[in-house]
Amino acid sequence: MFKSIIDVSSRDTDSLGHVNNTSLPLWFETSRNELYRIFNPSMELKPETWNLIMVHTEFDYLDQIYYGYEVEIRTYIEEIGNTSFTVYQEAWQKGKLRGTGRAILVDFNFNNQKKVPIPEDIRKELEKHLYRKQEVL
Amino acid sequence: MFKSIIDVSSRDTDSLGHVNNTSLPLWFETSRNELYRIFNPSMELKPETWNLIMVHTEFDYLDQIYYGYEVEIRTYIEEIGNTSFTVYQEAWQKGKLRGTGRAILVDFNFNNQKKVPIPEDIRKELEKHLYRKQEVL
Amino acid sequence: MFKSIIDVSSRDTDSLGHVNNTSLPLWFETSRNELYRIFNPSMELKPETWNLIMVHTEFDYLDQIYYGYEVEIRTYIEEIGNTSFTVYQEAWQKGKLRGTGRAILVDFNFNNQKKVPIPEDIRKELEKHLYRKQEVL
Amino acid sequence: MFKSIIDVSSRDTDSLGHVNNTSLPLWFETSRNELYRIFNPSMELKPETWNLIMVHTEFDYLDQIYYGYEVEIRTYIEEIGNTSFTVYQEAWQKGKLRGTGRAILVDFNFNNQKKVPIPEDIRKELEKHLYRKQEVL
Numbered sequence: 043m044f045k046s047i048i049d050v051s052s053r054d055t056d057s058l059g060h061v062n063n064t065s066l067p068l069w070f071e072t073s074r075n076e077l078y079r080i081f082n083p084s085m086e087l088k089p090e091t092w093n094l095i096m097v098h099t100e101f102d103y104l105d106q107i108y109y110g111y112e113v114e115i116r117t118y119i120e121e122i123g124n125t126s127f128t129v130y131q132e133a134w135q136k137g138k139l140r141g142t143g144r145a146i147l148v149d150f151n152f153n154n155q156k157k158v159p160i161p162e163d164i165r166k167e168l169e170k171h172l173y174r175k176q177e178v179l
Numbered sequence: 180m181f182k183s184i185i186d187v188s189s190r191d192t193d194s195l196g197h198v199n200n201t202s203l204p205l206w207f208e209t210s211r212n213e214l215y216r217i218f219n220p221s222m223e224l225k226p227e228t229w230n231l232i233m234v235h236t237e238f239d240y241l242d243q244i245y246y247g248y249e250v251e252i253r254t255y256i257e258e259i260g261n262t263s264f265t266v267y268q269e270a271w272q273k274g275k276l277r278g279t280g281r282a283i284l285v286d287f288n289f290n291n292q293k294k295v296p297i298p299e300d301i302r303k304e305l306e307k308h309l310y311r312k313q314e315v316l
Numbered sequence: 317m318f319k320s321i322i323d324v325s326s327r328d329t330d331s332l333g334h335v336n337n338t339s340l341p342l343w344f345e346t347s348r349n350e351l352y353r354i355f356n357p358s359m360e361l362k363p364e365t366w367n368l369i370m371v372h373t374e375f376d377y378l379d380q381i382y383y384g385y386e387v388e389i390r391t392y393i394e395e396i397g398n399t400s401f402t403v404y405q406e407a408w409q410k411g412k413l414r415g416t417g418r419a420i421l422v423d424f425n426f427n428n429q430k431k432v433p434i435p436e437d438i439r440k441e442l443e444k445h446l447y448r449k450q451e452v453l
Numbered sequence: 454m455f456k457s458i459i460d461v462s463s464r465d466t467d468s469l470g471h472v473n474n475t476s477l478p479l480w481f482e483t484s485r486n487e488l489y490r491i492f493n494p495s496m497e498l499k500p501e502t503w504n505l506i507m508v509h510t511e512f513d514y515l516d517q518i519y520y521g522y523e524v525e526i527r528t529y530i531e532e533i534g535n536t537s538f539t540v541y542q543e544a545w546q547k548g549k550l551r552g553t554g555r556a557i558l559v560d561f562n563f564n565n566q567k568k569v570p571i572p573e574d575i576r577k578e579l580e581k582h583l584y585r586k587q588e589v590l
Contacts, residue, residue, distance in 0.1 A: 046460065049484075051483040052331070052489075053482055053483070055330045055331040055498055056224065056326045056329045057225055057333045057334075058226050058326075059331045062208075062326055063204075064204050064208050064325075064326075067201050067204040067205075067238075071200065073460075078463075084521070086521065087193065087195060087470075087520045089196055092195055096200040098240065099240075100235070100238070101235065103232075103233050110495070110496030110497065111496075186347075188342070188345055188475075189361060189469075189475075192361055192467045193464065193467065193468065194467065194469075194471075195468075196362060201463075208325055209323050212323060222385075223384065224329055224383045224384070246359060246468060247358070248359075332499065332563070333500055337478075337510060338478050341478040341479075342475050342478075345473075345475050361468040362469065362470075363469050371513070373511065373514075374509070374510065374512070375511070376508070377508050377509065
């Protein structure tokens, strides 16, 4: 599991007095950085070398998130397929789970535009971050 | 169905040369404005009067979206329940469907923090925007 | 002068009940697209062909901007130098000037990392959009 | 001086291969949080109690910022007037100053819509963060 801390910005709030629904997708994307680094140690975000594409994201809004308190994002691997994997993420504030999300990514070769089976060493690294319910209890 | 046009910003792109996955959630939120207006004709976004909360969003990335060409967002109602409804949205560029999304919203009273059955007149209005496959052919 | 219409998003507001200061930089960037097109007719945003870099932006917040009403952005050229030019922009809502901004861009060759004198034909095109006070009266 | 660390997101980059000009305004806003806390210890971002409004921001883009390396934001007070003050901010990456910015804020009473002289205790607190050239040498 990867932990990252989000400093809520006034920009993240809306006039309803809480954090807008569009912040979770932004925070979760940022918090996948360490996961991207497993696939791309040099973190060179360019089509010649990058090897991941996003195919699906989803977000469940469980409780309101507020300005003035940091948010902790927990990032797990939920499932590993042959060429794709699912990321599961949680947003916690003041000890309470406020939102969750999933992202499905595919190991992809931008040069020939083909899916790539996830290499064994990367698979092993991903498995270290597999979600197990007891981790969050 | 509501149509809105997005002028893709350099901000929406990323170093992979296409639009970043985080743009769909932002564009789809903006494109739900006309839907929000059905529930809130005055569009006063404040807890005392606003009556919608977001409980779920999801996004499918079907094809790359590029800078330099406008994106058309089509916004439909997919399903209407007792207190909640599902929005279905599509992002088109250069005649091709590039991404889709769903958002589940609940009719909500912020003052007593309770779900509210969707009023009959609003339900009728929503029904005018129900998704029917032939509309997109 | 270029006109563009911004559909204010709930995302643009903050818990103070108005549009957050960070929206002007985003809206003004999007609204410079037609200006960028003068320099890059193909709008291919990649270092091999793109020819503009941003060196300075500034924003004056004159009055509050609200959700529920569209914002009109007016984009002018204020000054044209040898290799650089200044963009002047205004944000209007409900007939009132709410914010202004300036951006200084340089005509730049990314391949040899050198400034480029603005070509005569582009200069002529830019001059068509020069700010003249009477235009806004 | 306040230090904060920004985890650059793929969202912050653009197709030119670096961080987009619109990220500085977003990062600098987030990094002013600790400053806002001096004026608003409870950090309740609502018009009834909040006491700051933004009147001007500006940004100088000195060098490119890249994905894959964290950015350190340094936040200083540059000047303190009777009712307003100027924030000066720097963005550093890999030991190099990449961008700077200024923000002018006014101590403001939202209820009567009037400027307020900065209270003596807050002024003293702000003075602790005054920019002095030697700090960055």
